[in-house]
Amino acid sequence: MAHTDVISDLSSRWPENKIAPSLGRIKALMELLGEPQKSASMIHITGTNGKGSTAIIADALLRAQGLRTGRYTSPHLADPRERICLDGQPISEALFDKTWAEIAPYVEMVDDQLIDGVPMTYFEVLTGMAYACFADAPVDVMVVEVGMGGRWDATNVADAAVAVFTPISLDHLEFLGDTIEKIATEKAGIIKHETRVILAGQTSEAASVLLGTAVKMGASVVREGVEFGVLDRTPAVGGQVIRLETAAGPVPDLFLPLYGADMARNASRAVAAVEELYGGRGLNPKVIADGFALVEAPARTELVHSAPPIVIDTCHNPAAVTSTLATMDEAFAFAPQIAIWGMMADKDIPATLALLEPEVQTIVVTHADTPRAMKAEALGALARGIFGDDRVIVQPSLPDAIEHAVGLADEAGPGAGILLAGSSFLAGEARTFLVSQKG
Numbered sequence: 001m002a003h004t005d006v007i008s009d010l011s012s013r014w015p016e017n018k019i020a021p022s023l024g025r026i027k028a029l030m031e032l033l034g035e036p037q038k039s040a041s042m043i044h045i046t047g048t049n050g051k052g053s054t055a056i057i058a059d060a061l062l063r064a065q066g067l068r069t070g071r072y073t074s075p076h077l078a079d080p081r082e083r084i085c086l087d088g089q090p091i092s093e094a095l096f097d098k099t100w101a102e103i104a105p106y107v108e109m110v111d112d113q114l115i116d117g118v119p120m121t122y123f124e125v126l127t128g129m130a131y132a133c134f135a136d137a138p139v140d141v142m143v144v145e146v147g148m149g150g151r152w153d154a155t156n157v158a159d160a161a162v163a164v165f166t167p168i169s170l171d172h173l174e175f176l177g178d179t180i181e182k183i184a185t186e187k188a189g190i191i192k193h194e195t196r197v198i199l200a201g202q203t204s205e206a207a208s209v210l211l212g213t214a215v216k217m218g219a220s221v222v223r224e225g226v227e228f229g230v231l232d233r234t235p236a237v238g239g240q241v242i243r244l245e246t247a248a249g250p251v252p253d254l255f256l257p258l259y260g261a262d263m264a265r266n267a268s269r270a271v272a273a274v275e276e277l278y279g280g281r282g283l284n285p286k287v288i289a290d291g292f293a294l295v296e297a298p299a300r301t302e303l304v305h306s307a308p309p310i311v312i313d314t315c316h317n318p319a320a321v322t323s324t325l326a327t328m329d330e331a332f333a334f335a336p337q338i339a340i341w342g343m344m345a346d347k348d349i350p351a352t353l354a355l356l357e358p359e360v361q362t363i364v365v366t367h368a369d370t371p372r373a374m375k376a377e378a379l380g381a382l383a384r385g386i387f388g389d390d391r392v393i394v395q396p397s398l399p400d401a402i403e404h405a406v407g408l409a410d411e412a413g414p415g416a417g418i419l420l421a422g423s424s425f426l427a428g429e430a431r432t433f434l435v436s437q438k439g
Contacts, residue, residue, distance in 0.1 A: 048166065099136075184210055235259075236255065310417070317352070
């Protein structure tokens with residue numbers, strides 16, 4: 001079967017934005033495959049924002065020690081292979097297709113059972129492929145990002161040695177609940193018996209739930225701002241220099257090739273997670289420095305074009321937008337700042353637009369090529385109610401939106417720049433388009 005046919009076959013399954021909460025199907029598949037999720041130690045990462053970046057940094061820290069890693073994250077930017085990485089790189093088309101061919105008969109057996117009335121979903125199958133691939137490699141450590149929530153997320157079929165909780169805020173309310181407490185309760189489901197918990201700074205509601213679950217499960221907790229954290233940071237060309245509190249004490253002068261305060265915090269959480277994987281033993285500062293040097297995080301305030309400057313980001317909810325805007329102000333300070341924006345229809349669009357309005361001179365609205373996206377015309381109508389008619393441009397075609405924004409930036413002169421964001425789908429399409437233009 002050709003790679004494109006494999007992708008088409010997988011994409012025809014129940015999509016990941018339509019949740020079928022259950023661990024029954026993935027458990028059945030794992031049993032048939034010989035429990036590959038148990039083949040290596042695992043760092044499991046949940047939260048609302050920063051999960052993928054934390055996974056990328058943790059993966060790099062492990063590789064800096066000569067360990068073989070398997071990393072599973074979602075969503076992807078351009079190709080599903082990006083979700084399943086070995087030694088920091090997406091698996092090849094050949095390995096992706098081979099893995100699917102090997103597990104497909106077992107997936108069909110699970111499908112035939114119609115567990116909870118649903119065949120295996122797209123996300124469940126990719127999760128199964130990741131665990132199978134990691135077991136076959138084999139890897140020394142798996143770094144796995146939760147898809148949504150935690151308790152019934154397919155990745156939670158594995159019992160992690162370390163569970164990382166990035167800050168929890170409101171998102172996916174229709175599936176996880178409409179309060180921080182309810183969402184935290186779902187995410188706390190990745191804490192297993194004697195798991196080591198890395199707890200980022202949280203609201204009191206989230207912290208209460210997570211700490212309570214940790215006590216119940218006999219799990220140890222390492223807290224940001226107490227046992228670990230960012231002590232200081234200074235913006236630098238291409239990233240920032242940070243000083244971290246670690247299990248071995250303060251470590252200064254670490255260059256992180258990522259921008260903004262939240263990326264520094266993600267780095268501190270990744271260091272703490274890897275330290276806890278070793279029982280709380282501090283990492284050698286050279287290992288941390290070498291690991292950070294390996295970090296590549298596409299579409300995380302990534303500068304992809306220089307004249308005029310275009311920065312791509314995946315922010316898609318109010319908390320993420322707030323973080324990205326602060327990072328943009330610190331790292332780039334575009335004046336004026338022009339936005340190319342597109343969002344999924346199920347997100348809190350009015351709140352994100354309200355956050356953008358004071359920071360953006362003109363917003364060019366568009367949409368990604370997915371049925372989930374809010375069409376540009378509808379997004380434009382919402383934007384006009386917040387920005388006013390004269391500051392909103394509607395361009396349904398992403399290439400046209402980029403061309404229009406580039407024209408505005410060129411007209412504005414030196415200092416102008418473009419932020420392209422609003423969804424992972426849009427960031428992936430834009431990144432592919434702009435990289436191809438370079439070629």
